[in-house]
Amino acid sequence: MTQQIPSTEPELAGVRNFRDVGGLPTVDGRRVRHGVLFRSGHLAHATEDDAAFLDTLGLHTIFDFRNAADQKLEGADVELRGVRNVNLPLSDPADGAEFWKMVRDGNLDQLREILADGKGADRMIASYRMIIKERTAEHSQVLHALAEDSVPALMHCAAGKDRAGLSVAVTLLALGVEREAIVADYLESNAKHRRYKVRRSGSDASAYSPEVMELLSPLFDARAEYLTAAFDTIDEAWGGVETYLEQGLGLTPETRERLRERLLD
Numbered sequence: 001m002t003q004q005i006p007s008t009e010p011e012l013a014g015v016r017n018f019r020d021v022g023g024l025p026t027v028d029g030r031r032v033r034h035g036v037l038f039r040s041g042h043l044a045h046a047t048e049d050d051a052a053f054l055d056t057l058g059l060h061t062i063f064d065f066r067n068a069a070d071q072k073l074e075g076a077d078v079e080l081r082g083v084r085n086v087n088l089p090l091s092d093p094a095d096g097a098e099f100w101k102m103v104r105d106g107n108l109d110q111l112r113e114i115l116a117d118g119k120g121a122d123r124m125i126a127s128y129r130m131i132i133k134e135r136t137a138e139h140s141q142v143l144h145a146l147a148e149d150s151v152p153a154l155m156h157c158a159a160g161k162d163r164a165g166l167s168v169a170v171t172l173l174a175l176g177v178e179r180e181a182i183v184a185d186y187l188e189s190n191a192k193h194r195r196y197k198v199r200r201s202g203s204d205a206s207a208y209s210p211e212v213m214e215l216l217s218p219l220f221d222a223r224a225e226y227l228t229a230a231f232d233t234i235d236e237a238w239g240g241v242e243t244y245l246e247q248g249l250g251l252t253p254e255t256r257e258r259l260r261e262r263l264l265d
Helices: 050-056 068-074 097-105 107-115 119-134 136-148 163-175 179-190 212-220 224-238 243-247 253-263
Strands: 037-040 061-064 083-089 154-157
Touching: 037 163, 037 224, 097 107, 107 119, 107 212, 119 163, 119 212, 119 224, 136 163, 136 253, 154 163, 163 179, 163 224, 163 243, 163 253, 179 224, 224 243
Parallel strands: 037 154, 061 083, 061 154
Antiparallel strands: none
């Protein structure tokens, strides 16, 4: 099992799933530098103390992978002094809008219809595959920005699990991080204090009954099979990571080396 270097993790009151990606090992014996790449859930509910902590990180760029519907639901990120905010939606607000409305508002029978018998997990796998295949321009933009001037950087979506998780994973692949370590970092999002708070209409117990929460779990879990599906998509569509980075994301050897110089010890 790959060992990670532990780092101090702050307790943020209004930001879920925050962590430094530093310490992850590469296949050639290097490690991701601490203090240059962070990941989290959205920053819309950050408290003053949270914002004060984030200010201490010296962030250059925050990459927000939420779409307009997410931002309308949760709000805009808090503004941090001197930080560039880049919004790169990795999902279309119209894609699955009715589905997510059902997740928030649907009754038990409706949730069974759309999520039972593996349908929830299948939807997540399809989403991960789609983002890898169809969002190459966005992932390319992130990697080129990191190689040029955008570190320290924070990547986030709503929960910091799926869209941010994939973007962090792609970045780590480009750095040559061991795949096992990428999966291990991704699965850290399952820790109780990191998980996204499920929002459902209605305050009665039935809205959050054990069966409802079990049906919803595939949508709010970080599961190795999801990230594995993304890796499989890279292998199937491009024949491997190197071709994906070069042809899919337009990453030249020179740009990749600059990326490694900025983010690796």
